[in-house]
Amino acid sequence: MAEEQRVQIPMVKLGNQGLQVSKLGFGCMGLSGGYNAPLSDDIGISIIKDAFSKGITFLDTADIYGANANEVMVGKALKQLPRENIQLATKFGIVGMEPTGVVVNGTREYVRACCEASLKRLDVEYIDLYYQHRVDSSVPIEETMGELKKLVDEGKIKYIGLSEASPDTIRRAHAVHPITSLQMEWSLWTRDIEEEIVPLCRELGIGLVPYSPLGRGFFGGKGILESLPENSFLTGHPRFKGENLDKNKNLYTRIENLAGKHGCTPAQLALSWVLHQGDDVVPIPGTTKIKNLDDNIGALRVKLTKEDLKEVSDAVPTDEVAGVRIHDNMYSCTWKFANTPPLKRST
Secondary structure, three states: OHHHOOOOOOEEEOOOOOOOEEEOOOOOHHHOOOOOOOOOOHHHHHHHHHHHHHHOOEEEOOOOOOHHHHHHHHHHHOOOOHHOOOOEEEEEEEEEEOOOEEEEEHHHHHHHHHHHHHHHHHOOOOOOEEEEEOOOOOOOOHHHHHHHHHHOOOOOOEEEEOOOOOHHHHHHHHHHOOOOEEEEEOEEEEEOOOHHHHHHHHHHOOEEEEOOOOOOOOOHHHHEEEEEOOHHHHHHHHHHHHHHHHHOOOOOOHHHHHHHHHOOHHHHHHHHHOOOOOEEOOOOOOOOHHHHHHHHHHHHHHHHHHHHHHHHOOOOOOOOHHHHHOOOOHHHHHHHHOOOOOOOOOO
16 A cells, blocks of 8 residues: 555544444454465464554454464464554454354353453453353343453453353443444444434443445345455355345446545545444454555545445445345344343342
């Protein structure tokens, strides 16, 4: 990227507990497969380093990505970067996938074992932001949070996050130890958190980290300008299949037309819309291509007025989006099903 084109990525407060991160993060999941074939460690590390050199300091991974391989890759990248200037987020809680759905574990023992294992794979002394990846609806959230609080006290993690948590779970968790950020799917075509969850996070001082801010690549042209790779898990995604995709192409065309008006790409307009949702909103798009990384960073240049934001929102009415936002076998562990049983007090 030419020096005159370089975008300054500001640092922002994520939540009110003291964590500061780059306004744009980098989701590392795709480097280890999922959307495409996994990259070699060398190539993945070079992309992470490139992101850092351009001002992205907030890196997001999880123990389940690439069956642990992603954390190992990120750990190797960190060895070539100034650790103190990186905000490292990782996640625990997804044990694995079965045909019937996602297996989740939120017990105290599992929390601690996962944290120790992640510290080892990442080869770091602490994790900046440690998320419960999915809520275990069989374990009181107070138990899970109690162990996370201990890990904070021990200096193994600095801040606690939740992902796909229900309003009740967020409130109860926050009462045990302040939650710094909530990671949720949020994009032009996935807006279900706006009514209740976003206002709740603002009430409690919790930052918002949207994952899949480009609609799993849809607004970057996935499934439209380029066909999906055979090994992509999107081939079975409801919104990318058959008639649904045909209907959704109209939404892409509308954003493409509006992008022309703003002198940017459709992906930049879609990402800019997310970035404009508030100073407390830090999206974490991922990519395996430097060109797309530069495109994402360029979204920070796109300035949208309130009228522009409404025009962009109106171009993608949620009731016109064809297909649910996630695979059927993963739907049961989304935030709508993330309440947990009450904690039984010992007498």
